Amino acid sequence: MRILTGNDLKSGAVIWWTGHDWSLHVEDAVDVGEHGEAVLAAEDGARRVNGGYIVDAEATPEGPRPAHIKDRIRALGPTVRPDLTLKPADPTAGDWVI
Amino acid sequence: MYQYDKYDQGMVDARVEEFRDQVRRRIAGDINDDQFKPLRLKNGLYLQLHAYMLRVAIPYGTFNSVQMRKLADIARKYDRGYGHFTTRQNIQYNWIKLEEAPDILAELATVEMHAIQTSGESIRNISADQYAGAAADEICDPRPWAELIRQATTFHPEFSYLPRKFKIAVISAPEDRAALRWHDCALRIVRNGKGEEGFEVYAGGGMGRTPFIAYKIRDFLPAQQIFSYLQAILRVWNLHARRDNIHKQRMKILVHELGEEEFRRQVEEEFQTFLALATDFPQAEYDRIAAYFTPPPFETGLGDEIDRSDPDFALWVDRQVVAHKVPGYAIANISLKPIGGIPGDISAEQMDIVADLAERYSFDEIRATHAQNLVLPHVRKADLYAVWQALDAAGLASVNLDLVTDIIACPGLDYCSLANARSIPLAQKISERFANMERQLDIGELKIKISGCINACGHHHAGQIGILGVDRKGTENYQLLLGGSGAEDTSQAKITGPGFDEAGIVDAVERTVERYRELREPGERFLDTYRRVGLDPFKEAIYG
Amino acid sequence: MADFRYRDDQPHEEPAVTLDAFLEQPDATAVRLEAGEDARRLIPFLDRLQLIEISFPRFRDGRGFSSARILREAGYKGELRAEGDVLIDLLFFMRRCGFDSFVSQHSLNPADVEAALNRYSHVYQNATDEAVPIWKLRHG
Numbered sequence: 001m002r003i004l005t006g007n008d009l010k011s012g013a014v015i016w017w018t019g020h021d022w023s024l025h026v027e028d029a030v031d032v033g034e035h036g037e038a039v040l041a042a043e044d045g046a047r048r049v050n051g052g053y054i055v056d057a058e059a060t061p062e063g064p065r066p067a068h069i070k071d072r073i074r075a076l077g078p079t080v081r082p083d084l085t086l087k088p089a090d091p092t093a094g095d096w097v098i
Numbered sequence: 099m100y101q102y103d104k105y106d107q108g109m110v111d112a113r114v115e116e117f118r119d120q121v122r123r124r125i126a127g128d129i130n131d132d133q134f135k136p137l138r139l140k141n142g143l144y145l146q147l148h149a150y151m152l153r154v155a156i157p158y159g160t161f162n163s164v165q166m167r168k169l170a171d172i173a174r175k176y177d178r179g180y181g182h183f184t185t186r187q188n189i190q191y192n193w194i195k196l197e198e199a200p201d202i203l204a205e206l207a208t209v210e211m212h213a214i215q216t217s218g219e220s221i222r223n224i225s226a227d228q229y230a231g232a233a234a235d236e237i238c239d240p241r242p243w244a245e246l247i248r249q250a251t252t253f254h255p256e257f258s259y260l261p262r263k264f265k266i267a268v269i270s271a272p273e274d275r276a277a278l279r280w281h282d283c284a285l286r287i288v289r290n291g292k293g294e295e296g297f298e299v300y301a302g303g304g305m306g307r308t309p310f311i312a313y314k315i316r317d318f319l320p321a322q323q324i325f326s327y328l329q330a331i332l333r334v335w336n337l338h339a340r341r342d343n344i345h346k347q348r349m350k351i352l353v354h355e356l357g358e359e360e361f362r363r364q365v366e367e368e369f370q371t372f373l374a375l376a377t378d379f380p381q382a383e384y385d386r387i388a389a390y391f392t393p394p395p396f397e398t399g400l401g402d403e404i405d406r407s408d409p410d411f412a413l414w415v416d417r418q419v420v421a422h423k424v425p426g427y428a429i430a431n432i433s434l435k436p437i438g439g440i441p442g443d444i445s446a447e448q449m450d451i452v453a454d455l456a457e458r459y460s461f462d463e464i465r466a467t468h469a470q471n472l473v474l475p476h477v478r479k480a481d482l483y484a485v486w487q488a489l490d491a492a493g494l495a496s497v498n499l500d501l502v503t504d505i506i507a508c509p510g511l512d513y514c515s516l517a518n519a520r521s522i523p524l525a526q527k528i529s530e531r532f533a534n535m536e537r538q539l540d541i542g543e544l545k546i547k548i549s550g551c552i553n554a555c556g557h558h559h560a561g562q563i564g565i566l567g568v569d570r571k572g573t574e575n576y577q578l579l580l581g582g583s584g585a586e587d588t589s590q591a592k593i594t595g596p597g598f599d600e601a602g603i604v605d606a607v608e609r610t611v612e613r614y615r616e617l618r619e620p621g622e623r624f625l626d627t628y629r630r631v632g633l634d635p636f637k638e639a640i641y642g
Numbered sequence: 643m644a645d646f647r648y649r650d651d652q653p654h655e656e657p658a659v660t661l662d663a664f665l666e667q668p669d670a671t672a673v674r675l676e677a678g679e680d681a682r683r684l685i686p687f688l689d690r691l692q693l694i695e696i697s698f699p700r701f702r703d704g705r706g707f708s709s710a711r712i713l714r715e716a717g718y719k720g721e722l723r724a725e726g727d728v729l730i731d732l733l734f735f736m737r738r739c740g741f742d743s744f745v746s747q748h749s750l751n752p753a754d755v756e757a758a759l760n761r762y763s764h765v766y767q768n769a770t771d772e773a774v775p776i777w778k779l780r781h782g
Contacts, residue, residue, distance in 0.1 A: 010125065012146075012196060013148070050131055070517075079512055081440075084193075106776075112763070116761050119754075128754075219704075249767075249776070255765075255767075256735075256769065259707060325767070337705055337708050341705070386781075
């Protein structure tokens with residue numbers, strides 16, 4: 001599947017395209033198929049995303065898992081600071097990245 | 099140390115308002131990201147993996163307790179309670195919001211700090227010897243010149259849209275603690291036969307994907323002509339650098355393509371142009387700046403003895419404390435490299451403690467080093483024990499200056515949008531592997547430097563052992579390099595051979611170290627042995 | 643017509659010729675320098691030139707700043723125009739390097755232009771403008 005990501009212009013937070021809005025959680029990302037470029041152009045123009053791009057991902061029962069480690073680190077947070085990730089209470093969250 | 103007058107303050111205040119306006123125009127959509135990016139970069143603001151990152155300048159690595167406390171406040175108020183000291187003596191925050199960045203700059207301006215030209219294609223923060231003004235081996239304090247150059251190169255109208263970044267370093271000691279010749283332009287203060295101060299000038303160095311060691315372009319430049327000479331170098335580069343390929347626009351590439359002689363000839367010709375324009379700062383301005391760097395009121399008649407009855411303290415003294423130019427005083431190095439820690443990271447609480455120690459014991463001065471550590475430059479030997487106790491209680495008393503666990507590492511793929519592989523976990527695993535103190539001391543000086551991509555922010559080209567993270571088909575892979583140096587015996591590290599995965603690279607480092615211990619002759623550092631025996635015996639140990 | 647012009651004399655609107663064309667037949671009074679062209683080749687003719695236009699094909703390409711200073715330092719008194727990808731935040735530096743008119747491919751808000759040109763009351767170093775460097779103010 002192909003999903004969309006970028007950073008929020010004002011906060012810089014990593015965001016994922018849910019089909020109608022942006023979410024902080026990669027689990028909410030939807031497959032955009034062939035429409036990625038069009039969505040990005042519109043959202044970038046409206047300044048709802050900064051530096052948006054298309055990511056290849058694998059559909060899993062837990063939700064989309066980006067193909068590249070860089071996007072998995074973006075989705076979770078720094079592997080060296082589990083306390084600062086989106087899942088600070090889950091000690092195994094980092095396994096999903098590697 | 100230097101203090102702003104109304105003019106300096108006016109410049110940083112105006113800068114804050116300028117950036118506030120630029121942010122407003124970006125959020126309003128008046129400028130697009132392509133247009134905004136160079137503007138935010140010139141204010142040290144990057145867009146990284148998880149958020150914006152703000153890099154704050156610490157000019158020539160010198161700052162005081164008020165500034166450190168402000169850095170701690172910013173970490174708590176606008177970030178997540180910590181900061182990261184960089185390989186350019188700066189500090190950066192990882193979790194910044196664009197809409198708050200102007201407020202942060204405004205807070206910095208209240209303590210005479212800024213983020214001006216800490217990134218982008220500009221003349222970057224001037225780096226210097228972290229022991230400046232304290233080192234026993236310096237001929238003078240290089241910081242007045244660094245400050246003069248800082249002012250001269252701030253908002254330079256001709257050189258604010260350069261082909262690429264431009265890095266300057268200034269030292270005045272024979273021992274090079276600033277990675278001098280890895281800079282675009284490197285200045286060493288020397289005295290000529292008449293006792294006059296001047297600069298030995300080096301040009302065309304730099305790391306990145308195409309590393310070059312700077313070559314000496316001038317044996318002696320009269321100190322008063324430095325601004326003319328710098329402008330000449332910058333103009334030759336600005337006019338003639340390529341503009342079609344971002345990877346080939348650093349000055350080192352032009353110097354290499356023109357050749358040393360032709361580059362020097364063009365610079366000397368342009369130098370005459372600038373001399374005639376009389377743009378150099380007068381002696382009176384140098385004197386005004388230098389007055390801020392008069393030595394602090396050191397006590398006289400102090401003893402040199404240190405009570406070494408506490409063995410842990412004695413261990414720390416032997417490794418972290420360096421000779422001061424004044425009897426009874428010492429330079430104390432604070433390691434930001436605890437075993438298993440993140441190199442260069444420091445919590446807001448630790449910042450406050452270092453600030454307190456500086457205020458109480460070091461004439462209110464702190465230094466940041468390019469090796470991502472801190473320094474209290476002027477500590478009475480009699481106070482060292484109290485300083486150590488406070489550091490120890492704060493988790494800041496690691497003993498490893500220039501040892502195998504004193505690792506330089508860039509933020510890598512955990513934070514950086516340019517990275518191909520993570521750097522920090524490697525530094526953590528290597529330091530854990532070599533945690534044993536006796537083993538570290540037995541190995542002796544060994545500088546490991548890790549970069550998560552070819553941009554080389556982790557100085558891997560200058561590592562006695564260097565590690566470069568690359569992306570191999572979506573997985574992290576690490577190349578091993580040996581034999582680099584960022585000291586006065588500058589050299590470029592060489593790649594040993596095929597890369598490794600994360601576990602493999604830690605083993606390869608250990609095999610390298612063990613081979614050194616087998617091969618070394620009495621008194622030889624790792625680098626000495628490597629230079630004597632060459633790469634082959636190590637390759638054999640690494641690859642079998 | 644320049645979008646923004648900071649001169650008192652009458653605008654000189656003869657079409658600018660290329661550097662090569664000018665050097666072949668140096669009777670034109672307006673020349674256009676592309677980024678990367680050597681401004682010093684115009685030095686022998688500065689007296690007769692009334693308009694030199696320096697192109698900024700991309701705002702990141704800062705060669706034109708050096709070209710402008712070289713011309714002013716050689717004594718050029720005519721109009722010096724920056725043309726192309728000219729953005730608000732370049733204008734202050736351009737003025738300091740000797741440009742006195744701007745033609746931007748973008749539509750620049752005059753209020754923003756005014757603010758950008760007046761943001762800094764002081765400068766640290768000499769350039770080709772009249773601004774007095776801070777070091778001089780400090781020492782009277």
